[in-house]
Amino acid sequence: MSELTNLGVAEIRDGVKAGDFSAREVAEAHVEAVAAAKALNAFLVETPDHVLAAADAADQARAAGTLKPLSGVPIGMKDLFCTVGVQTTAASHILEGFTPTYESGVSQRLFDAGAGMLGKLNMDQFAMGSSNETSAFGNVISPWRRGGGDNAALAPGGSSGGSSAAIAARLCPAATGTDTGGSIRQPAAFTGISGIKPTYGRCSRWGTVAFASSLDQAGPMARSVRDCAIMLEAMAGLDPRDATSLDAPVPAWEQGLNADLKGKKVGIPREYRVESMPAEIDALWKRGAEWLQDAGAEIVDVSLPHTKYALPAYYIIAPAEASSNLARYDGVRYGQRELPDGANLQEMYAATRAAGFGPEVKRRIMIGTYVLSAGFYDAYYTQAQRVRALISRDFDEAFAKVDVLLTPTAPSAAFALGDKSDDPLAMYLNDVFTVPSSLAGLPAMSVPGGLDDAGLPLGLQIIGRAMDEQGVLNAGLALEQHAGFTARPDRWW
Amino acid sequence: MSETSYRIEGATGAWEVVIGLEVHAQVTSNAKLFSGAATAFGAEPNAQVSLIDAAMPGMLPVPNKECIRQAVRTGMALDAVINRWSRFDRKNYFYADLPQGYQISQLYHPLVGEGSIEIEPDGDAPKTIGIERIHVEQDAGKLMHDQHPTRSYVDLNRAGVALMEIVSRPDMRSPAEAGAYVRKLRSILRYVGSCDGNMEEGSMRADVNVSVRKPGAPFGTRTETKNVNSVRFVMAAIEHEARRQIDVLEAGGTIVQETRLFDPDQGVTRSMRSKEDAHDYRYFPDPDLLPLELDEAFLAECRDSLPELPDAKRRRYQEGLGLSAYNADVLTAEVETARWFEALLAEIGDDSRAKAAANWVISELFGALNRLGRSLDDSPVTPKDAATLLGLVADGTLSNTLAKQVFEIMLETGEAPDVIVEARGLKQTSDTGEIDRVIGEVLSANADKVADYRGGKDKLFGFFVGQTMKAMAGKANPALVNERLKALLDG
Amino acid sequence: MSVDTDTVRKISRLARIQMSDAEIEALAPEFNKILGWIDQLGEVDTSGVEPMAAVVPNTLRLRDDVVTEGGDRDRVLANAPQAEHGFFAVPKVIE
Numbered sequence A: 001m002s003e004l005t006n007l008g009v010a011e012i013r014d015g016v017k018a019g020d021f022s023a024r025e026v027a028e029a030h031v032e033a034v035a036a037a038k039a040l041n042a043f044l045v046e047t048p049d050h051v052l053a054a055a056d057a058a059d060q061a062r063a064a065g066t067l068k069p070l071s072g073v074p075i076g077m078k079d080l081f082c083t084v085g086v087q088t089t090a091a092s093h094i095l096e097g098f099t100p101t102y103e104s105g106v107s108q109r110l111f112d113a114g115a116g117m118l119g120k121l122n123m124d125q126f127a128m129g130s131s132n133e134t135s136a137f138g139n140v141i142s143p144w145r146r147g148g149g150d151n152a153a154l155a156p157g158g159s160s161g162g163s164s165a166a167i168a169a170r171l172c173p174a175a176t177g178t179d180t181g182g183s184i185r186q187p188a189a190f191t192g193i194s195g196i197k198p199t200y201g202r203c204s205r206w207g208t209v210a211f212a213s214s215l216d217q218a219g220p221m222a223r224s225v226r227d228c229a230i231m232l233e234a235m236a237g238l239d240p241r242d243a244t245s246l247d248a249p250v251p252a253w254e255q256g257l258n259a260d261l262k263g264k265k266v267g268i269p270r271e272y273r274v275e276s277m278p279a280e281i282d283a284l285w286k287r288g289a290e291w292l293q294d295a296g297a298e299i300v301d302v303s304l305p306h307t308k309y310a311l312p313a314y315y316i317i318a319p320a321e322a323s324s325n326l327a328r329y330d331g332v333r334y335g336q337r338e339l340p341d342g343a344n345l346q347e348m349y350a351a352t353r354a355a356g357f358g359p360e361v362k363r364r365i366m367i368g369t370y371v372l373s374a375g376f377y378d379a380y381y382t383q384a385q386r387v388r389a390l391i392s393r394d395f396d397e398a399f400a401k402v403d404v405l406l407t408p409t410a411p412s413a414a415f416a417l418g419d420k421s422d423d424p425l426a427m428y429l430n431d432v433f434t435v436p437s438s439l440a441g442l443p444a445m446s447v448p449g450g451l452d453d454a455g456l457p458l459g460l461q462i463i464g465r466a467m468d469e470q471g472v473l474n475a476g477l478a479l480e481q482h483a484g485f486t487a488r489p490d491r492w493w
Numbered sequence B: 001m002s003e004t005s006y007r008i009e010g011a012t013g014a015w016e017v018v019i020g021l022e023v024h025a026q027v028t029s030n031a032k033l034f035s036g037a038a039t040a041f042g043a044e045p046n047a048q049v050s051l052i053d054a055a056m057p058g059m060l061p062v063p064n065k066e067c068i069r070q071a072v073r074t075g076m077a078l079d080a081v082i083n084r085w086s087r088f089d090r091k092n093y094f095y096a097d098l099p100q101g102y103q104i105s106q107l108y109h110p111l112v113g114e115g116s117i118e119i120e121p122d123g124d125a126p127k128t129i130g131i132e133r134i135h136v137e138q139d140a141g142k143l144m145h146d147q148h149p150t151r152s153y154v155d156l157n158r159a160g161v162a163l164m165e166i167v168s169r170p171d172m173r174s175p176a177e178a179g180a181y182v183r184k185l186r187s188i189l190r191y192v193g194s195c196d197g198n199m200e201e202g203s204m205r206a207d208v209n210v211s212v213r214k215p216g217a218p219f220g221t222r223t224e225t226k227n228v229n230s231v232r233f234v235m236a237a238i239e240h241e242a243r244r245q246i247d248v249l250e251a252g253g254t255i256v257q258e259t260r261l262f263d264p265d266q267g268v269t270r271s272m273r274s275k276e277d278a279h280d281y282r283y284f285p286d287p288d289l290l291p292l293e294l295d296e297a298f299l300a301e302c303r304d305s306l307p308e309l310p311d312a313k314r315r316r317y318q319e320g321l322g323l324s325a326y327n328a329d330v331l332t333a334e335v336e337t338a339r340w341f342e343a344l345l346a347e348i349g350d351d352s353r354a355k356a357a358a359n360w361v362i363s364e365l366f367g368a369l370n371r372l373g374r375s376l377d378d379s380p381v382t383p384k385d386a387a388t389l390l391g392l393v394a395d396g397t398l399s400n401t402l403a404k405q406v407f408e409i410m411l412e413t414g415e416a417p418d419v420i421v422e423a424r425g426l427k428q429t430s431d432t433g434e435i436d437r438v439i440g441e442v443l444s445a446n447a448d449k450v451a452d453y454r455g456g457k458d459k460l461f462g463f464f465v466g467q468t469m470k471a472m473a474g475k476a477n478p479a480l481v482n483e484r485l486k487a488l489l490d491g
Numbered sequence C: 001m002s003v004d005t006d007t008v009r010k011i012s013r014l015a016r017i018q019m020s021d022a023e024i025e026a027l028a029p030e031f032n033k034i035l036g037w038i039d040q041l042g043e044v045d046t047s048g049v050e051p052m053a054a055v056v057p058n059t060l061r062l063r064d065d066v067v068t069e070g071g072d073r074d075r076v077l078a079n080a081p082q083a084e085h086g087f088f089a090v091p092k093v094i095e
């Protein structure tokens, strides 16, 4: 592929502005890369017309001197974002053929900023999964492979696995992701890229297919911290159509980037040192702390005592909300309908949902329905929300002492497809480090830190105070500069 | 507080009926509770549906401030506790009129807490009915079953319209009390302006909870008859349902707690759904909405914008304006009536004439509107013209008889009373010379009757009055005619 | 706590997801495993702790009472599996 596909968001933006290349050339190079990468199964829908039109508009804008922040930047769109006239399925059969007549708040902002869309990215069905194996349209295959001739197909992480794979494979410089319990950070870690989940409420949820409303948060994924900052600036901001959207100014995060951490304190939460964690990850974590120290920060041990309960609390709250959010998929107003001969309305619902939802989605709807059902609501849901309050309090207490927290992003490197798909609990444990900050609504990002012995990327996570994306990005930048991560997957697809 | 003596006689003795009502009142607003679609009645199917109402993927609710405001004002009008912290919950169930698969309602923390309503049931003692709570929630859409042999059609125009669910305590003990409660509640809502009270269009529907017991016994098992849409039907549903329950119990059966429907054609209630799938609504706080917190300024505006309510107004009409209890009642029962009456009083500008004005409104105006089949809203006579008419009576320009004539012409032509009087020469004469002259003529034309009268036939006095008035085409001041006749006959 | 197949069947009905007996048999042990793991939350002493209501301090914004949407039936019905005469159509419901 052409060199243009190696460029990041900032480089494309600046190169188009400087006239080093045209936006059209950039778009065409990426369209070609996408078309040539079918083996990854990263894209569900390709939209070359969209990205080329945006590129032409960018080239005209350059001539007219009216370039926008993302003019000429081709991006991938997770299929959770509703896009006008372009099929949006959340990677589920139940929405097959659904073509929104409306544009999600986040995609609209990106388009308004000049970005063009290469297509809709595959993902775990309804964002439920950590490996992309729950997609109704086949799993995404990570562009990474273990060294030593091991050609096992690996998970790109999930649920934003189409996004992570496409970015790592240089199909696009950046993409949207969504993160409910780690769905931006864990796939970023698995594929050696960066991704940030901002504070809950930063990005509009309007027009994004809902999984768990109190946790869902959109964010960017890209190959550098700077690119994440640029993307996030375009994506974030008040949307009056989302009652939980934050009414706060969007800081100039890119401009504020600063890898000098002098005077900053970085907390190392001792409860994140889990038993089964591979030594390589532990070692990387220690290295990360040294890098941040080297950048001027003081390293402080902190305690988040309720960490262990975050995952079970999450697996009550998220399925409960999902069981209700997904009730609208009933075959009446849009999407697939299954109507067996002579079926009545309620039978049509049951048949439609049985045929339309995949096994993991059904599993979570069932768990969510159960924990909310009569007699269990208090013991499960209310208790989980109380525990959530305690988890949030733990973070408050830690952030009284430190500015950011450093943890590994995931307890392992990418695993092979099929390795964990039979054991939901083992799969859920993937999110052990990402879920607590999701429950507390805090900004958190994953930055690649290095490779494991098999040559697979490992990520480090920075968690920040609510609204302090800048602090998170800056610590991420310091990690990025020290790690000097340049590894990329060899092209096999 | 004296309890009603309403009892139903069964084979085993007298039974007492226990009634609680859940009234769903549509909040008066331009747009829906959580979307910007219109709420007007009678639109084309699905013409007032936003993507939010249709529960498209990714659509989110944002509450309408006016709906919250009207529910708070309603709570204040019912002397209820306003909860400054409340929250919306989801009530989950599957039905084709419920696009989200859940109704956004308030179970755990309603906007309005306990309050009360004073009722005066027909032929019974006044009574206070407790209000348990008012919560705000979404209406459902509408299913049409009779348009196609094998399909039902879904219209989402109503889906998402704001409702207040006003839940009473089980304090009512007779159909009359329930009827009085609904009428009074409707009147208050219309005064407040939070609901138009239009029961035919479905703006107010009652879920009727009924149980029976032997007087003094604990509460029996209740049934809930859904969506009853008139005062008369509420009363009929209670009567039928109580009787049905008594029959079941006296036959040795038990009452099943269930949802029923009222069939107005048959006047009976019927079991709605078999309960093979017991409802489990899985209520939980709506994660798309933060808790609703009301500040003092918002509450102050709600309080300050409340009008004088019917009970206070009736008291003022009686105590301040000296109206009879009956007249005060009639004039305050409906907000339009009170508004019209007060506009009339303002035009008159003299509260000492309020009694005469009240009498005129109730006997003359209402009588005329009744005859014409019109309501106060489209009365052909404005308060200003009515005030002019009453002024002409008060200053002696018109007799009551003449006033009636002028009023008839006003109804027909819409002309102002002073114009009518002027143009048609209907002024009452108080010219004693003229009256004396006419009386002289009447007396000389009826010399025999004058002799009879003077011989003791007192009753003939009325005859002379009538003849005089007739000769003067009704325009003589009747008091003067009386006075002059007395003088000239007895003199 | 142990969830039997009858409970799983009841939940599948409540969730309107049709399931065969075999699916229910298969799901029950999985369900038990997940719920058993979730049950550890019971260990946490949460007395005096209010359930979390909002993750980030924020208040509910209210909208003005203005009609801004609707009047666009084609858009609403655009994706309907079955729409007739301006309605969504479903199998006949007998109330």
Ligand SMILES: [Mg+2]
Residues within 6 Å of the ligand: B022, B207
């Ligand atoms: Mg009810």
Ligand SMILES: [Zn+2]
Residues within 6 Å of the ligand: B024, B137, B165
């Ligand atoms: Zn209700």
